[in-house]
Amino acid sequence: MDQLNLRHLYYFWVISREGSIARASEVLELAPQTLSGQLATFESALGGLLFQRERRRLVMTDLGRTVLGYANDIFALTGELNDILRQAPEERPLTLSAGVSASIHKMIAFYLLQPAMKLPRAVHLECRTGATEDLTLGLKRNELDLVLTDRMPSMDEYGAFTVHPLVGSSISLFAEPKMADRLRDGFPQSLNGQPLLANATDAPYFERLMNWFSLHGVRMNVVARVDDSALIKVFGREGEGVFAAPTVIRDEVCRQYEVEHITSIEEVKDELFAITRGKKLTHDGVRAICESEFSFPSE
Structure with a gap:
């Protein structure tokens, strides 16, 4: 298949969950004949049967069990996304993608990131360590929201970023x-x-x-x-x-x-720095890190 039809996958997932086309058609508010036709179209696209019909029962094939495993994962994530989207924007979890230079001590990196984790809003932190040059490339590609480093970017890169001095x-x-x-x-x-x-x-x-x-x-x-x-x-x-x-x-x-x-x-x-794109700090987590007055435990 050049493109997976998610609607057909969803129909199959509901049929497998309900155990029959008749019950699934009630849930989906579709005529049984229509749903049966959609399932047949999906099986044709896959090149194999998802169910065997035995004595008016649907028995899942090996291909069906394989597809169902992926469908369960896909629609579980869809459910989580729906739950998040129902929340008010200010209540949704904030994703923060941070790059940390490998030469920064891990305890210091934790203290530098901590202001973002203490925001009233829930934060999902994604942290990547590596060479500063690789991390700044990720920042330029919008893969990261900021980079914590102990060195200034090169002069060639300097104009593309804003450098925020942090506590040393x-x-x-x-x-x-x-x-x-x-x-x-x-x-x-x-x-x-x-x-x-x-x-x-x-x-x-x-x-x-x-x-x-x-x-x-x-x-x-x-x-x-x-x-x-x-x-x-x-x-x-x-x-x-x-x-x-x-x-x-x-x-x-x-x-x-x-x-x-x-x-x-x-x-x-x-010396420690936070590197960001642009001069305006629009990301709440990035702003918390760049504008925090750090206090380390031993100070």
Whole structure:
């Protein structure tokens, strides 16, 4: 079939639900002969029978059971859509499609998205993580409503978007308790030659951190490059090295991963941005994120 006839599918679905053409014709307010003809047309288009007639009963064929499985899903969704459309516009759930740069710590991403989830109106959040370049392409294609990132878009893309600066943070260093205690004395020279767990997602703050080390004559030994912020912390908890994370989630990092804070480096910042299409914020969820006065738990 070049095109599925949904009306015919609906007729078949009602017949299967009611168990007979006679009862289905009453529900659909159609003459039994008309409904029987519509079913025959549908079967012809499918190239097979949906029912066998046995002693005035309709017995569903294998093809019928297959089609019925899809019809149940389709008309269940149709029912949900009808329920939503009956609601007043301001009461309907709001869909928010957000892109989150993979280099942003997941706890920070949660706090950035939270203002939208706290709106009085129900919000259905669809969240995609990935490289900023891929996410901004999705934004340009109207696949996303906004992108949360830790880097500015390229100059070629800048004119197509509006960039909203969000709350930033200094960067802190962490390690398992014994290592952290040892490295606090004589910082930053105490870091020379020590194992470092590097962020493999090219997070801008990590590049700034490495420049800060170089400026202060510190040379650490990069023992692993990991593109998952949670996995870096697990390595750190097991004593494999020092790792960096934004200071605003310091307390949560220490609690969740049983590590200790070595120090905060105020000169190294993790800058965060929301990128949107156009200058007017017409989406309530996007506006809540871009205009919120963020307060992180450790602040």
